[in-house]
Amino acid sequence: MTPEREERSVQQQQVIEILREYIAREVLDGKDIGLEASTPLLEWGVLNSFEITRLISFMTGRFGVTVPSNKAVGTHFQDLRSLSSLIIDLTQQRPR
Amino acid sequence: MLLRDLVIESARRTPDAIAVCGPDTTLSYAQLDTLAERFGAALAARGVEAGDRVGLWLEKSARGVAMMQACLRLGAAYVPLDPQSAAARVATIIEDCEIAVVVTTSSRTRILAERTPTVSCVCIDDRSLLALGSALGSALGSAPPARSLCRAERAEDDLAYILYTSGSTGRPKGVCISERNAMSFVGWAARALEASASDRLANHAPFHFDLSVLDLYVAFAVGASVSLVPEGMSYMPSNLVDFIRNEKITIWYSVPSALIMMMESGGLLDARELALRAVLFAGEPFPIEFLRRLRCSRPSLRLFNLYGPTETNVCTYFEVHEISEDRARPVPIGKACSGDEVWAVQPDGRRCSTGEQGELMVAGPTVMLGYWGQPPQGARPYATGDIVRLEPDGNYLYVGRTDHMVKIRGHRVELGEIEARLQQHEEVREVAVVPCGAGMRTRLVAVLVSGSGEPIPLLSIKRHCAEGLARYMIVDDVVHVDALPRTGNGKVDRIALAREIDGTASRGVDLS
Numbered sequence: 001m002t003p004e005r006e007e008r009s010v011q012q013q014q015v016i017e018i019l020r021e022y023i024a025r026e027v028l029d030g031k032d033i034g035l036e037a038s039t040p041l042l043e044w045g046v047l048n049s050f051e052i053t054r055l056i057s058f059m060t061g062r063f064g065v066t067v068p069s070n071k072a073v074g075t076h077f078q079d080l081r082s083l084s085s086l087i088i089d090l091t092q093q094r095p096r
Numbered sequence: 097m098l099l100r101d102l103v104i105e106s107a108r109r110t111p112d113a114i115a116v117c118g119p120d121t122t123l124s125y126a127q128l129d130t131l132a133e134r135f136g137a138a139l140a141a142r143g144v145e146a147g148d149r150v151g152l153w154l155e156k157s158a159r160g161v162a163m164m165q166a167c168l169r170l171g172a173a174y175v176p177l178d179p180q181s182a183a184a185r186v187a188t189i190i191e192d193c194e195i196a197v198v199v200t201t202s203s204r205t206r207i208l209a210e211r212t213p214t215v216s217c218v219c220i221d222d223r224s225l226l227a228l229g230s231a232l233g234s235a236l237g238s239a240p241p242a243r244s245l246c247r248a249e250r251a252e253d254d255l256a257y258i259l260y261t262s263g264s265t266g267r268p269k270g271v272c273i274s275e276r277n278a279m280s281f282v283g284w285a286a287r288a289l290e291a292s293a294s295d296r297l298a299n300h301a302p303f304h305f306d307l308s309v310l311d312l313y314v315a316f317a318v319g320a321s322v323s324l325v326p327e328g329m330s331y332m333p334s335n336l337v338d339f340i341r342n343e344k345i346t347i348w349y350s351v352p353s354a355l356i357m358m359m360e361s362g363g364l365l366d367a368r369e370l371a372l373r374a375v376l377f378a379g380e381p382f383p384i385e386f387l388r389r390l391r392c393s394r395p396s397l398r399l400f401n402l403y404g405p406t407e408t409n410v411c412t413y414f415e416v417h418e419i420s421e422d423r424a425r426p427v428p429i430g431k432a433c434s435g436d437e438v439w440a441v442q443p444d445g446r447r448c449s450t451g452e453q454g455e456l457m458v459a460g461p462t463v464m465l466g467y468w469g470q471p472p473q474g475a476r477p478y479a480t481g482d483i484v485r486l487e488p489d490g491n492y493l494y495v496g497r498t499d500h501m502v503k504i505r506g507h508r509v510e511l512g513e514i515e516a517r518l519q520q521h522e523e524v525r526e527v528a529v530v531p532c533g534a535g536m537r538t539r540l541v542a543v544l545v546s547g548s549g550e551p552i553p554l555l556s557i558k559r560h561c562a563e564g565l566a567r568y569m570i571v572d573d574v575v576h577v578d579a580l581p582r583t584g585n586g587k588v589d590r591i592a593l594a595r596e597i598d599g600t601a602s603r604g605v606d607l608s
Contacts, residue, residue, distance in 0.1 A: 029573070033554045043182070044558040045570025050505065050536050052331040053357055069335045072328035074180070 008088065015063075015084035022058055023080075027051050037081040042074055052077060065090035098275045099256055099282075100168035102316035103128055110293060114321040116312075117343065118158030121229065125319065128158075132165035134228040139166055142218055144197050146171025146249070149258065151190055151198035151215075153177040153208075156303060156324050159220055159229060161312065163199050164257075164303075172196075173255040175270070176303035179327075180567045185268070187211035188564075189260050193270050193468045252276040258468055259306055261406050262509050262569065264499070266516025270468030271406045280461035281409035282313040284434040288400070288413065289347060289374055293319040296343060296371070300325045300336075300350040305507075306406045307378060310349055330354070333362030340364075344371040349402075351506030352382035353536045359386060365393040378402040378410070379506030381426035381494060383535055388419045403429035403494070406508070407478050409462040411436040414491060428491035429484065436460030440484050440492065448486050453495055456480045500590070502531045504538055507568040511540075514561065514569050518542055521560045523552045526580050528588045529571060530597050539572040541597050543580065551576050 001009070016037050024032050027046065041047045047055065055077075056067050065087055076086040097105075103115065103125060111126035123131065144150055150167045152174055154160045167174040175195060177186050183204075190198065190212050197216045198208060205217040219225065256275045263269040285291075297315045299322050301307035315322035323343040329335045336358050340348060348355075355377060358364040375390070375397055382401065391399060399416035414430025432438040439447055440454035448454040459477040466472040481499050484492040500511040511529045518527045526545035533539050546552050554574050561570040575597060581589040 028554075031554070035555075039555065040562075042180070042567070044555065044562045045567055045572070046558065048505070048568065049331055050353070050357070053333060053361065056332060057361065067332070069326060069329040069332050072331050072335075074327070 011088055012081070012084045015087050016080045018062065019080050019083055022055070022062075023047075026054065026058070035080065037084075038079050041079055041083075042077055047077060059087060063087050063091060097279060098168070098250055098252070099278055099313060100132075100165060100250070102282075102313060103132065103165055106316055106319040110319045113293060113319055115316065116158045116161050117321065117323040118156065118161070119324065119326040120157040120159055123158050123162065128162055128165065131159070131162040131229055132169060135159075135162050135166035135225070136169045138225060138228065139172070139197065139199075139218065140170060142197055142216060144170055144172050148172040148196040149175050149193050151175045151177050151186075151195040151200075152303065153179060153186055153198055153200040153204055154220060154303075155179050155201075155327055156299070157220075158324065160199075160303065161324075162229075163220070164312075168250075168256060171250050171254065173257055173272075175258045175260070176308075177260075178302065178304045178566055182563050182565075183207045183211045184563050185565060189268060189270070190215055192267070193258055250275065252279070253465070255465060259304060259406050262501070262507075262513045262566070264501070264510040264512035266513050268513070268566075272465040272468055273409070274465050277409060277462050277464060278309060278313065280436075281404075281434045282310070282317055285310050285410065286314045286317045288433065289314065289376075289398075291315075291318045291320060291347065295320040295346045297322045297347045298325055298340065298343065298345045298349070299323065300330070300348070300354060306404075306409065307349055307351070307506075309409065310376070310402075314347075333357040333360070333364075335362075337362040337364050337367050340372060341367065341370055346371050347374045347376070348372060349376040349378070351379040352377045352386070353380065353505045355390065356383070356386050356536065359390065365389060372397060374398040374400065376400040376402055378404070380503045380535075384419065384423055384426055387416065387427065388423075391416060391419050401427050401429060404458075404462070405478075405480055405482075407464045407473075408436065408458045408480070410434055411458045411460070411462055412438055412492060425493065428487060428493045430491050432460075434460070434462045436462050438492065440486055450486050450488050453483055453485045455498055456482045456484045456492060502538070502540075504531075504540065504568050505536060507566070509540070509569050514540065514542070514565060514571065517561060517564045518544075518557065518571075520564075521552070521557065523547050523550075523556075528580050528590065528593055530590065530593050532573075532594070532597055540569070541573045541575055542571040543575050543577055543593055543597060545579060546576055 020035055076082055107125040107129035112124050115125040115128040116123050150172050164174050199218045201221050202219045252275050255272050256278055258270045258272050260268040260270050291314050297311050299311035311322050401414040402410045403412045404410040412430045413433045414428045416427050437459050440456050442454045457477040463478045483495040485495055502509050514529045515527050518524050525547040528543045530541050531538050532541050557574050558570055581592040583589045
């Protein structure tokens with residue numbers, strides 16, 4: 001694994017943990033239901049449209065990213081892994 | 097006039113006017129007309145005939161709208177399928193109404209092939225179909241398309257489309273809407289809104305939700321344009337408000353939940369340079385404090401509360417003018433429209449008089465043909481299951497339900513359908529589903545008796561729901577009990593359950 005990929009992998013794990021903690025606290029009323037990085041969040045109804053709206057707002061506040069509407073689609077919200085990839089990509093695109 | 101004639105007539109009058117702006121493409125009336133004919137020919141080549149049902153399992157798109165038109169021109173009925181639904185639920189619907197052909201994407205074709213190997217699929221992203229849309233050219237000076245392939249004989253009572261709703265018996269029900277049903281409502285709505293070719297309607301609701309019928313067909317009836325809200329934008333209130341501004345939307349129709357999100361997080365109340373002149377809402381009561389704020393901040397807006405189950409399209413309406421400071425209840429659902437007659441009955445069948453509550457009945461041209469596979473509705477009035485009160489001014493006020501149907505962010509949910517699905521879970525012995533909370537924060541809680549006595553993980557329950565139910569019907573939480581509380585006659589005591597669950601579900605307490 002290249003150093004860049006390794007760094008991204010560590011970053012991704014950190015983002016996943018933050019998202020997992022947010023969903024457990026805000027969406028699941030503090031319950032740890034064993035969400036994994038690949039648990040289907042939309043398909044299994046963990047996130048609904050109302051919760052996605054709140055989550056996007058959380059992502060903006062916590063990670064400083066603005067999610068463009070063409071990215072607020074199912075493929076980027078399907079699980080914690082794809083969500084974390086979206087956040088990292090948006091972070092890297094942010095003007096420095 | 098039939099639904100399919102609306103686009104044809106508008107294409108004749110104003111061929112270059114924009115008919116539909118989608119995330120995929122923008123089509124003028126002439127282009128929509130031509131594409132509908134070409135898609136119709138392609139469907140006919142796949143064996144679709146008058147009287148068939150065609151499933152549309154697609155994300156919202158202008159090409160999807162052209163497909164609907166293609167079906168109508170062939171004399172076939174279209175069945176919009178929730179693009180977010182699991183393949184198992186889609187397969188149930190395909191089987192139920194014996195769909196001949198499903199128009200979908202190539203990735204979904206593969207998923208569907210595993211569930212319903214016999215159904216024929218047409219891929220909307222197939223190269224040959226994409227080519228049909230690539231050479232539409234400018235409509236200026238072009239001749240209307242040849243219609244010989246796609247003008248099946250059609251009557252007002254023919255089936256136009258089927259919308260599936262939640263069914264209390266555990267299977268979704270197909271509501272069959274005829275040309276007359278739809279046209280009665282569309283004609284009324286166009287007149288009530290004073291819609292014209294200069295209007296731009298937004299389409300926020302998905303196509304399998306009956307609110308979308310007004311957006312599409314009122315636009316087509318008057319030669320206006322309709323802009324389809326892309327899927328992802330529904331989650332982003334500020335982008336929705338930008339959409340209204342940038343697309344110069346004049347008429348917006350959605351469930352109140354979407355409007356409230358735009359008010360709370362999208363800046364709708366303070367937004368400048370909006371062309372919006374009318375806002376329509378339906379599907380659930382609009383909390384009065386939010387509606388009052390909308391009314392006060394935008395006094396020139398026309399505000400309409402539309403009411404009607406899928407089975408009757410829109411059968412009553414109330415135009416909201418002023419809202420008094422002391423009003424605490426939601427605004428009324430109003431009086432009959434679309435040529436319908438509505439009245440309320442007491443349990444003994446007697447009509448309610450002023451001040452009395454009873455079940456709302458609907459008769460008239462918008463009442464569905466019937467449920468697919470069941471005896472026709474005929475001239476019988478439709479019993480809505482909604483309890484209303486007749487107010488002194490002749491308006492009806494929504495009070496509640498006679499049964500266990502609830503609304504989740506505007507979606508109709510029969511608790512019995514969820515319970516029937518959960519009962520099939522191998523570890524569930526008994527189950528009742530209870531709604532908790534109110535408005536946008538309504539949550540569905542499954543109260544379970546586990547067969548083994550061990551708690552069943554929430555994710556296991558969610559997964560089981562997801563494999564057979566629409567996404568908005570997946571339960572949010574589970575509570576385990578030793579036994580469900582029962583009334584004296586052995587029925588599940590839902591009042592006792594709701595009382596207990598209201599506090600415990602959100603705290604995650606095990607009642608065992």
